[in-house]
Amino acid sequence: MKLFKTLTTRLSVVIYLLILQFSLYLGIAIFIVFRYPFVSWIGTALSILVFLNLIKKDKSSNFKLTWIIIVLAFLPLGGFIYLLFGDKRPTRRIASYVKEHALISKYLPRNDKTVVTCQRDDRICSLINYIHNSSSYAPYTKTDVDYYSFGEDMFENLLQDLSEAKKFIFLEFFIIKDGYMWNKILDILLNKADNGIDVRLIIDDFGSMKLFTNRYIRFLRNKGIKIVRFNPLRPKFLMFMNNRDHRKIIVIDGCIAYNSGANIADEYINHEKRFGIWKDTGVRLRGDGVWSFTLMFIEMWDVFCQKDERINHYEDYYAEDCDEVKGDGFVMPYGDSPLDHEQLGENVYIDILHQAKNYVYIFTPYLIISENFIYALQMAAKRGVDVKIITPGIPDKKLVYRLTRSYYRFLLDAGVEIYEYTPGFLHGKSFVCDDVVGVVGTINLDYRSLYLHFECATLMYQSKVILDIKQDFLNTLSASKQVKTKITRNTLAGNLMDSILHLFAPLL
Numbered sequence: 001m002k003l004f005k006t007l008t009t010r011l012s013v014v015i016y017l018l019i020l021q022f023s024l025y026l027g028i029a030i031f032i033v034f035r036y037p038f039v040s041w042i043g044t045a046l047s048i049l050v051f052l053n054l055i056k057k058d059k060s061s062n063f064k065l066t067w068i069i070i071v072l073a074f075l076p077l078g079g080f081i082y083l084l085f086g087d088k089r090p091t092r093r094i095a096s097y098v099k100e101h102a103l104i105s106k107y108l109p110r111n112d113k114t115v116v117t118c119q120r121d122d123r124i125c126s127l128i129n130y131i132h133n134s135s136s137y138a139p140y141t142k143t144d145v146d147y148y149s150f151g152e153d154m155f156e157n158l159l160q161d162l163s164e165a166k167k168f169i170f171l172e173f174f175i176i177k178d179g180y181m182w183n184k185i186l187d188i189l190l191n192k193a194d195n196g197i198d199v200r201l202i203i204d205d206f207g208s209m210k211l212f213t214n215r216y217i218r219f220l221r222n223k224g225i226k227i228v229r230f231n232p233l234r235p236k237f238l239m240f241m242n243n244r245d246h247r248k249i250i251v252i253d254g255c256i257a258y259n260s261g262a263n264i265a266d267e268y269i270n271h272e273k274r275f276g277i278w279k280d281t282g283v284r285l286r287g288d289g290v291w292s293f294t295l296m297f298i299e300m301w302d303v304f305c306q307k308d309e310r311i312n313h314y315e316d317y318y319a320e321d322c323d324e325v326k327g328d329g330f331v332m333p334y335g336d337s338p339l340d341h342e343q344l345g346e347n348v349y350i351d352i353l354h355q356a357k358n359y360v361y362i363f364t365p366y367l368i369i370s371e372n373f374i375y376a377l378q379m380a381a382k383r384g385v386d387v388k389i390i391t392p393g394i395p396d397k398k399l400v401y402r403l404t405r406s407y408y409r410f411l412l413d414a415g416v417e418i419y420e421y422t423p424g425f426l427h428g429k430s431f432v433c434d435d436v437v438g439v440v441g442t443i444n445l446d447y448r449s450l451y452l453h454f455e456c457a458t459l460m461y462q463s464k465v466i467l468d469i470k471q472d473f474l475n476t477l478s479a480s481k482q483v484k485t486k487i488t489r490n491t492l493a494g495n496l497m498d499s500i501l502h503l504f505a506p507l508l
Helices: 002-007 010-035 037-056 061-073 078-085 092-105 112-117 122-135 151-163 180-194 214-222 290-304 344-355 371-382 398-406 408-412 447-452 465-477 492-507
Strands: 143-148 168-173 198-204 226-230 249-252 256-260 282-287 330-336 359-363 386-392 417-421 430-433 437-441 455-461 480-482
Touching (some): 037 061, 037 078, 061 078, 092 290, 143 465, 151 180, 151 249, 151 282, 168 290, 249 290, 256 455, 344 371, 344 430, 344 447, 430 465, 437 465
Parallel strands (some): 168 198, 359 386
Antiparallel strands (some): 249 256, 256 282, 359 430, 437 455
């Protein structure tokens, strides 16, 4: 019975239909090519045109190289394969995100005053300017920040904040699973919705598909919780299905916001031990900086909600009566979209590496990066910057773990130090540099986060919380094992497998 249920889930059915669709397309293409020889010449010409187009395309060179090899290796079908499964235009609904962001950007404050204030550190000013000019998100001063080194610590504060909500609660998550964590949150949400508080939830349809069936969504909507699915999964071979909502955002009354790597599932708070001790990182904002996360949620909501549920008056969600917050330093929440042709998440990380003077410490669950990112890490280490990276000691996905480890050799020889968190799986995504700048959010060091997913993060500058991030890294370092060059040596078969994985890394 359990096996039957597994085989008949919505995800399983979608996979079956995709396999059937792929087999059908491939069979028809092969039949036509062999039945009509002139089609082979057309296919070859098309493949050459696709090849030339890929060369001039404004994409990551790794992405282009992968598809160039596929196109040329499968002549004369390569061009057809790319047109079917390659770089497709997004659906009209997803594409409307760009228009929606233009609307909300008008409500974001300008950063002119902040730039004047931070002229004493030009390098950080340039980074703030870059984020603002590329995305419209702004820095704030009157914002307090708390840092959490484990999901369970953040969860305790979150339940208290949710229970004290008086106006609205916004939640946006990639994964929500049934269990202790979700049920504790859900009890509060149901109570708040029953008392007339505006409760809205955005779920990614792929990440949360198992729990959020049509029936379950109807149940929650009947209880007063408004829900939208991001990019509903369809059994079609289209590239935009790769664009997922990987953000984790909670906004309460416009005064408090949470941004972290933790989804809503029991392993993220160590209530369930799946891969040893699960370590995640996150921040809690209180004050003016929450406004950016409020607008970030609203723009995604308005793209995917029904017309009668749109939030037309953004000002209604701006909090003017929060407790007085002084804050220290600058706080800059920002979102990254795969639709704007700007690799904002990657560029922020690389800029920090380029301008580092003393150290850069990095938490990341995956290390699958472009040649530009490899070069930035190498150059920082060769300049004498203390570059340390902590990755998981216990993998959640063995193939991805192998791919992550295969990148070590490019960095170790340049002086980058790499450690693996031996107690379990490290899921945090954090950068801290020179005691002055830190980033905490949802952006992994892999192709999916950096190029395909909707992501978000919080940049902090000259805030006392940056030292908390640094101390957490040093504490975690003592529970981690340093990677030595000799463990990256491989057999001929292993090197061949790693080379193939590298080739297809942009598609994983």
